[in-house]
Amino acid sequence: MSNHLNSSNYNFKLIYLIIPLIVLVAGYSFVSAQASKQVTVTAVVPEKPPLEEPDTIIIFSGIAYPSSTVTISRDASVISVITTNSQAHFQVQATVDPGTYTFTIVGIDSDGIEGKISNFTLTLSEGTTTTISGIFLGPTITIDNTSIGPGETTTLNGTTVPSSEVNVTLNYTAAAAAAGDPHIAVHIANADSNGRWLQLFNADDLSVGSYDANAQAIEPENQSVSETSKTVSFDVVTGEEEPDECDGMVPGDLNCDGYVNLVDFSILLFYWNSTDPANPRADINSDGLVEIIDFSIMLYYWTG
Numbered sequence: 276m277s278n279h280l281n282s283s284n285y286n287f288k289l290i291y292l293i294i295p296l297i298v299l300v301a302g303y304s305f306v307s308a309q310a311s312k313q314v315t316v317t318a319v320v321p322e323k324p325p326l327e328e329p330d331t332i333i334i335f336s337g338i339a340y341p342s343s344t345v346t347i348s349r350d351a352s353v354i355s356v357i358t359t360n361s362q363a364h365f366q367v368q369a370t371v372d373p374g375t376y377t378f379t380i381v382g383i384d385s386d387g388i389e390g391k392i393s394n395f396t397l398t399l400s401e402g403t404t405t406t407i408s409g410i411f412l413g414p415t416i417t418i419d420n421t422s423i424g425p426g427e428t429t430t431l432n433g434t435t436v437p438s439s440e441v442n443v444t445l446n447y448t449a450a451a452a453a454a455g456d457p458h459i460a461v462h463i464a465n466a467d468s469n470g471r472w473l474q475l476f477n478a479d480d481l482s483v484g485s486y487d488a489n490a491q492a493i494e495p496e497n498q499s500v501s502e503t504s505k506t507v508s509f510d511v512v513t514g515e516e517e518p519d520e521c522d523g524m525v526p527g528d529l530n531c532d533g534y535v536n537l538v539d540f541s542i543l544l545f546y547w548n549s550t551d552p553a554n555p556r557a558d559i560n561s562d563g564l565v566e567i568i569d570f571s572i573m574l575y576y577w578t579g
């Protein structure tokens with residue numbers, strides 16, 4: 276077909292369209308400013324119908340994840356599975372019937388993590404060659420802990436274009452946010468030469484509540500900005516909300532080891548006659564005093 280397109284028998288008209296990429300996660304100035312990235316759609320149309328109608332061709336090119344696969348589907352039917360190079364670039368050409376289609380593009384990184392799906396709805400006229408260039412899929416993202424308490428961390432990581440800057444946007448979603456608490460924070464991570472990025476959050480640096488996070492990459496060559504990644508969520512909880520090992524243990528099992536025995540009895544003696552024992556389970560009947568009644572309840576549950 277390229278012979279036809281380059282032939283001097285035809286005059287070609289170049290339709291050059293710039294469409295802004297739809298950024299699904301918007302609503303705050305930082306990402307809006309960074310989302311000026313654009314995908315270019317170019318269509319080459321023969322001015323006069325040739326004797327034999329040339330094929331209708333669509334070309335996709337862009338960035339996904341290094342040495343990984345990109346799957347392109349047309350109305351949910353896979354039309355092409357391609358491999359990216361070590362710098363995450365891909366280009367593929369497909370011949371399709373004319374018509375209006377929704378194309379979806381999704382990458383799976385070399386760790387098997389699927390990125391967020393990108394969509395394009397296009398009308399392809401017969402005999403045109405349409406090129407969609409500048410596609411930049413959002414980074415892949417995974418999270419290791421979805422609930423963290425004091426001193427605990429959660430790590431977000433994934434893959435994008437090598438040596439890019441990755442902006443991780445943390446969104447505090449709790450309704451009862453403390454006054455003055457920033458609801459949005461952007462953390463900068465840097466992808467290594469294999470495209471792997473990582474961002475760690477420590478519960479001690481965050482308010483108790485629920486968080487959403489996603490990532491966008493800025494590739495080093497042209498400073499173009501990727502689509503957003505999928506969104507991951509995690510909760511920061513207080514120490515008291517951590518699982519209590521004494522939940523479900525019988526009264527009298529003061530050290531919560533599943534037995535009521537001499538160990539529990541020695542703990543009871545330690546707190547004997549106290550009104551506010553450091554181990555509140557020692558006051559078995561919760562009447563404010565560790566005494567003979569508690570001992571008799573302990574004997575009732577005695578397992579030895």
Ligand SMILES: [Ca+2]
Binds near residue numbers: 528533
């Ligand atoms: Ca015990």
Ligand SMILES: [Ca+2]
Binds near residue numbers: 562563569
């Ligand atoms: Ca008592």
